[in-house]
Amino acid sequence: MPLLVVGSVGLDSIETPHGKVEEVLGGSAVYFSWAANFFTPVRLVGVVGNDFPKHYRELLSKRSIDTAGLKELEGKTFRWRGRYQGTMHSATTLSVELNVFGQYEPRIPETFRDSRFVFLANGLPSLQQRVLEQMKGPEFVAADTMNHWINEKKAELLEVLKRIDALILNDEEARQLTGESNLIKAARRLQAIGPKYIIIKKGEHGAVLTTPEGFFLMPGFPTENVKDPTGAGDSFAGGLMGYLAKKKVVTEGTLKQAIVYGTIIASFNVEDFSIQQLQRITLEDIEERRRKFEAMVRFH
Amino acid sequence: MPLLVVGSVGLDSIETPHGKVEEVLGGSAVYFSWAANFFTPVRLVGVVGNDFPKHYRELLSKRSIDTAGLKELEGKTFRWRGRYQGTMHSATTLSVELNVFGQYEPRIPETFRDSRFVFLANGLPSLQQRVLEQMKGPEFVAADTMNHWINEKKAELLEVLKRIDALILNDEEARQLTGESNLIKAARRLQAIGPKYIIIKKGEHGAVLTTPEGFFLMPGFPTENVKDPTGAGDSFAGGLMGYLAKKKVVTEGTLKQAIVYGTIIASFNVEDFSIQQLQRITLEDIEERRRKFEAMVRFH
Numbered sequence: 001m002p003l004l005v006v007g008s009v010g011l012d013s014i015e016t017p018h019g020k021v022e023e024v025l026g027g028s029a030v031y032f033s034w035a036a037n038f039f040t041p042v043r044l045v046g047v048v049g050n051d052f053p054k055h056y057r058e059l060l061s062k063r064s065i066d067t068a069g070l071k072e073l074e075g076k077t078f079r080w081r082g083r084y085q086g087t088m089h090s091a092t093t094l095s096v097e098l099n100v101f102g103q104y105e106p107r108i109p110e111t112f113r114d115s116r117f118v119f120l121a122n123g124l125p126s127l128q129q130r131v132l133e134q135m136k137g138p139e140f141v142a143a144d145t146m147n148h149w150i151n152e153k154k155a156e157l158l159e160v161l162k163r164i165d166a167l168i169l170n171d172e173e174a175r176q177l178t179g180e181s182n183l184i185k186a187a188r189r190l191q192a193i194g195p196k197y198i199i200i201k202k203g204e205h206g207a208v209l210t211t212p213e214g215f216f217l218m219p220g221f222p223t224e225n226v227k228d229p230t231g232a233g234d235s236f237a238g239g240l241m242g243y244l245a246k247k248k249v250v251t252e253g254t255l256k257q258a259i260v261y262g263t264i265i266a267s268f269n270v271e272d273f274s275i276q277q278l279q280r281i282t283l284e285d286i287e288e289r290r291r292k293f294e295a296m297v298r299f300h
Numbered sequence: 301m302p303l304l305v306v307g308s309v310g311l312d313s314i315e316t317p318h319g320k321v322e323e324v325l326g327g328s329a330v331y332f333s334w335a336a337n338f339f340t341p342v343r344l345v346g347v348v349g350n351d352f353p354k355h356y357r358e359l360l361s362k363r364s365i366d367t368a369g370l371k372e373l374e375g376k377t378f379r380w381r382g383r384y385q386g387t388m389h390s391a392t393t394l395s396v397e398l399n400v401f402g403q404y405e406p407r408i409p410e411t412f413r414d415s416r417f418v419f420l421a422n423g424l425p426s427l428q429q430r431v432l433e434q435m436k437g438p439e440f441v442a443a444d445t446m447n448h449w450i451n452e453k454k455a456e457l458l459e460v461l462k463r464i465d466a467l468i469l470n471d472e473e474a475r476q477l478t479g480e481s482n483l484i485k486a487a488r489r490l491q492a493i494g495p496k497y498i499i500i501k502k503g504e505h506g507a508v509l510t511t512p513e514g515f516f517l518m519p520g521f522p523t524e525n526v527k528d529p530t531g532a533g534d535s536f537a538g539g540l541m542g543y544l545a546k547k548k549v550v551t552e553g554t555l556k557q558a559i560v561y562g563t564i565i566a567s568f569n570v571e572d573f574s575i576q577q578l579q580r581i582t583l584e585d586i587e588e589r590r591r592k593f594e595a596m597v598r599f600h
Contacts, residue, residue, distance in 0.1 A: 087481060181387060182522075182524055183522065184522050184524055185524065202505070205502070205505040205506075206505075206517075206519060208522070214595070214596070215522065215596055216596050216597070216599070217506075217519035217520075217522065217596050217597050218519065218597070218599060219506060219517035219518065219519050220517075222482075222483065222484050222508070222515065222517065224482055224484055224485065256599045257599065259599075260599055294599065295514070296514070296515055296516050296517050297516070297517050297518070297597065297599065299516070299518060299556045299557065299559075299560055299594065299597065
């Protein structure tokens, strides 16, 4: 089932207690696409500058990631520089250069508009809205957001929530958006605004899912060697949406399994910088870790 | 199967965002006993002063909690005053009066020495050691500890670890005791010291269990109405040990189920001050919530 993602493509410079990299391939749409592509072809929509290394574009195209929607504009590519310290719970942004991403107005290629599954990566809510307006009635739309938009563009964000099927966000964002510290109550409030499904990520502590029928809890995979947390959220969303697009139907059951796959792929992603670890692994590695994980969380 | 607990019995004065109580029944051995008693008779060993309200002792005796080991000494009962604020993650101790608990030297009644299951609640490690010396080869001994003993009595604590089957502690304590931030690695180090089973509590995020064969993850029960977190850890341990003592055998399977019961009982305990909510509920309430919880964590 065609899966479309609209998000950032950029060059990241990252420092963690385990190493340092300069201008590696990054951005929400990249992590998402690579993760989702274990299950399904992906259509990537984003923008880069004319300094974007050719081999990065080729890297994406060699997989079944369609980069026809990856526009190249005159100027520089989006750049982010960040540092993780100590327990690496959150990054300190050292610098952000929006560059061509700053004036970006996503135009969905005609051939992509029939995509049945759509993921709106974290971005300006009004821009997420305009992406949806170009789509031809997708079956399942999920979106991510972040604290910045909750603070600055709450009204626009609430408009987006009315038009999507699933919201994927972290626990802090859920609390901030609803003013409710209890996650169950926060999830129910978000559901009342619009999305049928709320997926709250709790980092190493796993995720919770609320559906119209129930509430589900899932521990995180206990990764022993975290090298760089960048892209954990986007690779989680990619694994999740990729699995759903492959299954073609969204039910409580497929969604729960999708969260397991998202968790597993994110656990690989953080084991190295950029998408390096995701480039090394195969679907068989994912299945092996998934079986291990399912045994860890089985309590009968 | 007879289950013995040695720990504190005291009078707590507690303030949380949801209310305030003065000199209510508290102490690790009380929370533990009440929780364990849903499954098995409990033998309580501890000390109170001669100001200990008679109705509190009667309250315990009315259940099948044997208070023959609850010694009354001339003087005042142990008192603790604490406050929880905001998300109530941890208490601020406003005052502690050890009183008779300060000079306490536990003597296990002759009739209690054959107890097959033993729980050493948080306390001075040398004292935990002397309890064990009085026992006639128990089958399964679990112990709790806290940051204070890890800082002040580490050598003695390590000696205790060599003699117990299971250590129950929280994530911060596991990290502090091993110097290892990764919980899997911390648990493995603790196992290498002695205990076959390590149970690490992560508060609202659940618990992890390491056995000689494996590693298990369990989310916390998503309680919507936390009124007072006091006793969460001890009621968890009580539910866990009570269930094991009832089952009579400790296997990976019974231990996993025991952690589920501990989680459920702790989730009730925090819904009111002291043991008030535990006094209201029945085993049927526990089973009902357990079924709900198991449905929440089932991912197939």
